[in-house]
Amino acid sequence: MILHTLLDYETLRVIWWVLLGVLLIGFAVMDGFDLGTAMLLPFVAETDLERRVVINSVGPVWEGNQVWLILGGGAVFAAWPPLYAVSFSGFYLAMFAILFALILRPVGFKYRSKREDPRWRASWDWALFVGGLVPALVTGVAVGNVLQGANFHFGPDLRIFYDGTTLFELLNPFGLLCGLLSVAMLVMHGANWLLLKTDGVVSERARTFGGLAAVAVIALFALGGLWLWLGVDGYRFVSAVVADGPSNPLAKTVERASGVWFENYGTMSWTLIAPALGFLGALASLGFSQGRKAVPALLSSALSIFGVISTVGVSMFPFILPSWTDPKSSLTVWDASSSHLTLFIMLVATVIFLPLILAYTTWVYRVLWGKVDERAIARGDGHAY
Template sequence: MVLHELLDYQTLRVIWWLLIGVLLIGFAVMDGFDLGTGMLLPFVGRNDVERRVVINTVGPVWEGNQVWLIVGGGALFAAWPPLYAVSFSGFYLAMFAILFALILRPVGFKYRSKRESAAWRSGWDWALFIGGLAPALVMGVAVGNVLQGVPFRLGSDLRIFYDGTTLFELLNPFGLLCGLLSVAMLVMHGASWLVLKTDGAVAERSRKYGASAAGATMALFALGGLWLWVGVDGYHITSAVVTDGPSNPLAKTVERAPGVWFENYGRYSWTMTAPALGFIGALANLALQKRRREIVPLLASGLSVFGIIATVGLSMFPMILPSSLDPNSSLTVWDASSSHLTLFIMLVVTLIFIPLIVAYTSWVYRVLWGKVDEKAIRDGDGHAY
């Protein structure tokens, strides 16, 4: 037997669908508190020293956390080429906005303290705020548009035609709602990180903002689910499903219908775990913040992030990118992947390197464990931001 035949094509496709989800959730959990911290910076830090404390809670780790985004993008390119092509061409301006914000963040870290000017430092503080807000908002808006369907179609030769117009068409009401949910979710997560890593006034303000963000996360998540039920059509395959054939998105028939995004919850009752975790994690975060806990609120907010993102993936399965222009061109788990051999080789590589990344990340956080306080900033040896 050829080695790659140990796992059939259908199983490999599901495994890679799960792995992409793991990488996206890994980015949201690990880099999400960085983004949330940036959004909170101008509000929880009332003077220069306090803001430096906030910056130095994420300064040593943000680069490592962003590895999850890089790995996710690379995996998407290799495992799901049509999905990568449509996403990065259709959402080009949105991706550029995210990239600009992610570039702005390290520049802000490095340049903020280069001058003593209060105006200079304040300007970079707001740049770091934008560097956190823009990715969180735009990524949420993108998810909202994916749930509604993206205006692309495939030619008979599988060439991709994207018929969208501008970035502003992505800013529709449901997309903006999803964007606000993403912002609230990551502010909750960032505030939990600051409660863990700081003390005094910064921690107290973070706790208050985090509690408010947790309440907003639950409210927006519930509103998004209701809106999805009554106002957004889903997409489902109505023809025979070939799960182990060559990737050809046009070899199926897809229809739009109300309530489709909720069918998997009736078909597989265990999937209800995901939205439940989204609510339970945020509610637990809110309660734990009020009880003035430190470590467990971060775990609870991470659980909520996991549940909310997993809810989207489980609702859409096997759809991964529906087409609002030509539903038959929609991309699914069964017809948008790389070849059987490619998926197998990538899985072997992933099983080698992901544990190494996790082990290294765990070691870094162990070394950097502890709080950042004002005394450390004032009496530092010049290595602090």
């Protein structure tokens, strides 16, 4: 196979760095409103019927949305094997917490309304709340820790060792701040979804929570940026950058220094559009949701999520997962990817399937367009949850 040399290794690595972002953003935008809706469930809906309306607003789509996470896992495995290996095992208990919550969530959706017992239903409502909150919070905390650098190093045969990270060390103040930002972002997004899919009192409550969450996003994002500037060291190459060498993370030297996470914005000022969208999206979400314009509000919160996640990526580029106990073990775009051939094959697969996925997903959302039919749920039609 020589076809893969059509695209050089360096270009493919950058493409896959962008696709990594696309997958994370795809997950946060698509599954994000499910998670946000689940977090809002106990607060925007009081009666059983209201709760069923909220659950049914995401009922037909959460399964497809969750695939963004599954695909994210698979694609990181395929395109960035060391990243998959280090992050999933290094954040072992955090990953377990996410999995535990995500096991509860589908079951909660599906099983909650299968029995009439109010205690049964109330238990599953809390399971759904946990299933929304924990992934949102822990993912945010993990990103906060990635920005600070994780505790790992590679042995000579590239075996990974962890230098004593416990779950509680992950819950440091900056990590928690990022976790809260993640929660606020998805609550904002979920509230806009409920604005679109429900009416009446549920919709009104969602509007209030969505507004508060948008304000929180703006405040936490600004605070996070300030903290990053003042209190979090970034990482940079000391040795020359070899962008098309074999993926051996030990072949470089790296140093930590303050302010480094802001250098890319100086050298490439157009990238400032990322943090700008983070703020403006949240601001627009606030405005549109209070004006009861659901579709623009949902698009705005999606844009805000895009901006916030892109900001993290751009700030760290070319680093993906730095190590603070052994900076030269840090994973970067240039030494943590799959082989040239695998990146190419995966790109071909993505180019074929991603447009198809977007096409049929769009079609499904069009079929399901419109508010949740409260009366249909009340009379127990079909397979509604």
